[in-house]
Amino acid sequence: MPLEIERKFLVKGAAWRALVGESGRWIRQGYLCRDPQRTVRVRIYGEEGFLTIKTEGENISRDEFEYGIPSAHASELLERVCLRPLIEKIRYRIPWGRLTIEVDEFHGENSGLIVAEVEFPDAHTVLEPPDWLGEDVSLDLRYRNSQLAFRPYATWK
Amino acid sequence: MPLEIERKFLVKGAAWRALVGESGRWIRQGYLCRDPQRTVRVRIYGEEGFLTIKTEGENISRDEFEYGIPSAHASELLERVCLRPLIEKIRYRIPWGRLTIEVDEFHGENSGLIVAEVEFPDAHTVLEPPDWLGEDVSLDLRYRNSQLAFRPYATWK
Numbered sequence: 042m043p044l045e046i047e048r049k050f051l052v053k054g055a056a057w058r059a060l061v062g063e064s065g066r067w068i069r070q071g072y073l074c075r076d077p078q079r080t081v082r083v084r085i086y087g088e089e090g091f092l093t094i095k096t097e098g099e100n101i102s103r104d105e106f107e108y109g110i111p112s113a114h115a116s117e118l119l120e121r122v123c124l125r126p127l128i129e130k131i132r133y134r135i136p137w138g139r140l141t142i143e144v145d146e147f148h149g150e151n152s153g154l155i156v157a158e159v160e161f162p163d164a165h166t167v168l169e170p171p172d173w174l175g176e177d178v179s180l181d182l183r184y185r186n187s188q189l190a191f192r193p194y195a196t197w198k
Numbered sequence: 199m200p201l202e203i204e205r206k207f208l209v210k211g212a213a214w215r216a217l218v219g220e221s222g223r224w225i226r227q228g229y230l231c232r233d234p235q236r237t238v239r240v241r242i243y244g245e246e247g248f249l250t251i252k253t254e255g256e257n258i259s260r261d262e263f264e265y266g267i268p269s270a271h272a273s274e275l276l277e278r279v280c281l282r283p284l285i286e287k288i289r290y291r292i293p294w295g296r297l298t299i300e301v302d303e304f305h306g307e308n309s310g311l312i313v314a315e316v317e318f319p320d321a322h323t324v325l326e327p328p329d330w331l332g333e334d335v336s337l338d339l340r341y342r343n344s345q346l347a348f349r350p351y352a353t354w355k
Contacts, residue, residue, distance in 0.1 A: 073238050073251060075232035079279050081238050092265065094230060095281045103306065104279075106271055112270065114263055122236050122253045122261075153300050 046164060049184055051175035052155040057135065057144055060171075065131035065146070069122025072190050080187045082119045086132075090115030126150045128190050140168060150193035156184060201322060206341055208332035210314040214292065214301055216326075222288035222303070228280025237344045240275045243289075247272030250273050283307045285347050297325060307350035313341060 042148040067085040082093045091181035096104045119127060131151040135142045140159055156178070159168055178184045183192065227241040241252045247269035253261045276284060286306040292299045299315055304311040313335070316325055335341045340349070 043241075060304055073236045076232075078229075079230045091292065092251075094249075094279065106267075106275065108267055109261075118251065118263065124228055124236075194308065 045057050046161045047163070048158075048159050048168070048177060048179045050157045050170075050177055050179075052144060052157050053175040055175050056173045057133075057157075057171070060135045061133045062136075062143075063134070065133040068130050068132055068145075069119060069127060070186065070190075071119045071125075071127040073118070073123060075124065075132075075187045075191055077182070077185075077187070082187070083115050083123055085112055085119065086117045088112055124190060126190060126193055128186050137171065138169060140166070142171075142174075147189070147194065150195045151189050152195065154189070154194040201320045203332060205316050205318070205336045207314045207316075207327075207334055207336075209314050210330050210332040213244060213330045214290075214299075214314075214328070217292045218290045218301075219232070219293075222290040225287050225289050226276060226327075227343065227347075228282075228284040230275070230280060232281065232344045232348055234339070234344070235344075239344070240272050241340055242269055242272045242276065245269055246315060250323070281347060283347060283350055285343050292294050294328065295326060297323070299328075303344070305352065307352045309352065311346070311351040325327045325337050340352075 053184045054197075066087045068084060068086050070082055073081040080095045082095070084091045084093065090110045092108045092110050092115075094106040126149065128147070128151065130145045131149070133144045133146070133166050135144060137159075140161070143158045143160075145156050145158065147156075157174055162166075182188055183197070192194065199223040215355050218238045223244045225241060225243050227239055230240065237249075239252070241248045241250065247267045249264040249265045249267050249272075282308065285304070285308065287302045287304045287308070290301045290303070292301060294316075297318070300315045300317075302313050303314065304313075313329055318325075339345055340354075
């Protein structure tokens with residue numbers, strides 16, 4: 042069973058941009074189901090299409106089932122079938138010790154939001170956080186992408 | 199774009215059983231999303247697992263996106279993630295002229311219900327119906343599997 046242990050942080054300032062070695066990759070995604078017990082996500086990541094089911098685990102662990110699908114299907118599902126609004130963001134990967142910090146810079150209706158995600162190989166690995174990592178929002182449901190596709194950042198003010 | 203033109207009928211009597219050349223195949227399925235605009239189905243058909251997205255078309259045509267997944271994943275999704283109740287049925291395939299009639303005999307909470315489905319290659323193909331085909335219920339939403347997984351046949355009386 043694929044298990045995901047992930048923490049999510051707000052990003053402070055722009056210092057992280059100096060650490061980005063590669064250009065970011067464009068992500069476009071939408072949801073067929075936003076129920077936290079069983080979200081179903083359609084994603085185009087670069088040129089690849091994915092269908093992903095996530096289900097609620099305890100605390101910060103979630104089960105994830107991910108399948109590659111033809112990007113033409115993903116594109117059609119996003120255009121015609123997924124709930125609105127879609128999520129659009131650029132993902133940057135920053136190596137950090139033995140871990141990788143993924144910084145997501147949102148666009149569209151979530152423009153202005155920048156969050157960092159760290160996936161841990163196990164529950165014992167420790168992150169030495171860089172200065173630009175802000176508040177831990179792992180348990181704040183508003184920052185879930187499935188929720189940002191329902192109540193986008195632009196509507197929070 | 200995969201397009202599905204399908205009609206669904208009630209089955210009268212037991213004459214159809216004499217036409218079944220092969221043993222039926224057990225189907226177990228459940229739903230991650232029952233919204234008619236975007237149903238997401240997990241199915242185990244014999245030994246194979248599938249993830250299928252159907253979206254509303256006009257009248258009896260629906261778009262369908264189907265992907266094979268490991269049957270162990272399908273099994274875990276059915277056990278732990280899908281909405282209740284699950285659908286259990288045996289499917290029999292009966293060749294009928296150039297078409298195939300699929301008879302679904304439901305079990306579990308939909309026990310007693312037997313329906314026949316015919317998939318047409320195009321909108322012009324005509325079915326010469328056998329005597330045991332009853333009322334056309336193609337447009338009766340109650341007979342959709344996604345609805346039978348919500349309001350099973352046993353609760354109709």
